Amino acid sequence: MDIVIRYVFKHRATGIIETKVFSISQLEEQPAQKLSPCFDTTEYELIARNLCFDEEKGVFVGDLINVTTWFGSYIASVKLGEYEQDGSGDEYAPSKCFGFYAEATDPDRTNEKGYVIVPDYLVQNSLIRLDSYKLIGNIYQNPDQLKTEGE
Structure with a gap:
């Protein structure tokens, strides 16, 4: 079982909220910046990082x-x-x-x-x-x- 984390980002210029979901194994395979442009701290602000309780239902x-x-x-x-x-x-x-x-x-x-x-x-x-x-x-x-x- 892999731990799943939801990242919630806010685009600094527009205020648009974006969510990205990654497993620990995905994060260990490559730098986070390569997984999503949201990890660029000049463009996005990380507002939440949540653990997953029920991956099947998508409950965090x-x-x-x-x-x-x-x-x-x-x-x-x-x-x-x-x-x-x-x-x-x-x-x-x-x-x-x-x-x-x-x-x-x-x-x-x-x-x-x-x-x-x-x-x-x-x-x-x-x-x-x-x-x-x-x-x-x-x-x-x-x-x-x-x-x-x-x-």
């Missing part, structure tokens, strides 16, 4: 996903780092974990009956434990998605 750290649970659907941001995982429904203290996780962007959102869609113990949830999620997009090319989708 920094992406927004729509998570479906039996409570309802909610929007979450994909993150990598330390988080607290509690799958017990608040019966036990949460465990400190490290890895890829989904963090609800609007944890106080309610459904049509007034019930909270994301209980406290699911605000941060391991991506591996999620039964169903769908990629919405990334916040670099669609920064307004976070506001629109999280409402």
Whole structure:
């Protein structure tokens, strides 16, 4: 398994955002400047470098996903780092974990009956434990998605 990284660049003159995806083996084979003109720091600014969680679905750290649970659907941001995982429904203290996780962007959102869609113990949830999620997009090319989708 090769590690895959998404690079997000902003063209200095036009402000256009470009994304490039490379594996570690591609980056080791030749200098980055030969892989893409975006690595020219006089023309482009590197604004993000994200690890891939799910290569098949194209899900990277920094992406927004729509998570479906039996409570309802909610929007979450994909993150990598330390988080607290509690799958017990608040019966036990949460465990400190490290890895890829989904963090609800609007944890106080309610459904049509007034019930909270994301209980406290699911605000941060391991991506591996999620039964169903769908990629919405990334916040670099669609920064307004976070506001629109999280409402």
